[in-house]
Amino acid sequence: MPNYIFWDIASISEWDIFEDRRALRSAGIHLKVVQGIDWNPNIWSPSIVLNGGYEDDQDLGDEIIYTGEGGNDPSTNKQIDNQSWEATGNKALLVSELHWLPVRVTRGYKNKSQYSPASGYKYGGLYFITDHFEQKGRNGFTICRFRLQKMSDLDLTGPGTPNVLTAWSEESKRVQTTILRIVRDTRLSREIKELYDFTCQICWIKISVRNIKYAEAAHIKPLWKPHNWKDKSDNLLCLCPNHHVMFDKGMFAISDNLMLIGIEGTLNMDKWHILDTENLRYHNEHIFINH
């Protein structure tokens, strides 16, 4: 088994400032001295640095829309070519997303946001990558983007729920994390699940106990920014948890004529359920990563 390294560094506090990239490297925060995405030999990413290198980055503090690597002119910081999910840094961030590995975030003085330091590099704590998508950037080239959310914002501290996110385990001397998968539930999503009698539209699996059934409603075009879509039945599918994860993470897509792309099988459609072709195309172009 691989030797896991956890990405909290006990001696470093959030908002600590480092003079330059070499100091960041010495502290063990970010080992690469130039690249924004750090990655280790197993191809996953322990750390990113935001420093104004990519014109399309968005830094909202607790949420960051981060541009992947590639196609960038270092002299102007403008995109001059398309990015690819095959680029090692982008692939490493995908691994960190799918395996829920926390990523350290550091902001440099050139990063355009109120959270950046006036000089040097400020450590900003641990984030999870909660989504990825493809987009046309400001200069018209395809960019690979990642949504990072601060760990504390994802914390669940209800009574009786072990608050493991910020708790140190005495046994392992390591921070343990609590992961939240968001499954939205609305009147519409319940109606879609009822329409299919809680049967997955891809694999026909019906998860049930004592005839009480379980399914999930998947959004074709995500609701959150920057996708910003509405909760309408032409944007919803009734899926089992497996196909929900696979669809959300871009492992398969659906064509205009309702054929599955990337996996075998047929999409089961009720005659009363019409999907919006624009939403299918949006998912295909922005979320699906096998093309």
Place this chain on the structure above:
Amino acid sequence: MPNYIFWDIASISEWDIFEDRRALRSAGIHLKVVQGIDWNPNIWSPSIVLNGGYEDDQDLGDEIIYTGEGGNDPSTNKQIDNQSWEATGNKALLVSELHWLPVRVTRGYKNKSQYSPASGYKYGGLYFITDHFEQKGRNGFTICRFRLQKMSDLDLTGPGTPNVLTAWSEESKRVQTTILRIVRDTRLSREIKELYDFTCQICWIKISVRNIKYAEAAHIKPLWKPHNWKDKSDNLLCLCPNHHVMFDKGMFAISDNLMLIGIEGTLNMDKWHILDTENLRYHNEHIFINH
């Protein structure tokens, strides 16, 4: 399709007090005048009342461990027989759990907690049922228990995440909800997933894109109170999301000799991975609901 009714009542505020059960009924909060668990003809539960009728209830405010119905002597409030998941009220709460339907909670003056009113019945807002389990009660009989968590505690309000839980949709004039599925991730759970190369121990499915794999680590004995178990490898399984939901919701169990109970198939076990028989028995007796 059924005519859905959402369980927010616009005219009633949290902490409103009602004189008696008839007033609760007139307000539309809880239609049954005696029973603690309300249920409608489709057998799901829009509302419960806590009023000291069951000696095993635990009311922590934002979390409630609620005892199902049956086997109770109304003159002494003591258990005199076992409860069953087949009882209509218990089945209705199971449906509400699996379909993530919000449940109204009202506390009566006889309910033993600091959140109860001195007289009458106080409306306490909407809760989700997040777990169920079987237990021996104070008097030695089997009771069906439900864990309820207040909706606001389950809210996720990160920037960019639509705060749909408390937001009214102008279109539908209904409250929309955000559901969080908790998937814990620790060093140990990552090791278990690596050990099985992210392959489900039940169905051998390996969910992946560009050779980046996705699996979930399931706890055999849950970590939260009242189960209170530790995060050890002998308490973990590597499962796909489908079998994770099924195992957590008690749709199948594993016997002492590692046979599957309730579903077909064989449990795939690595020779280095030993399960604690006590944990398997705990899940079988407390979580599994098919026996």
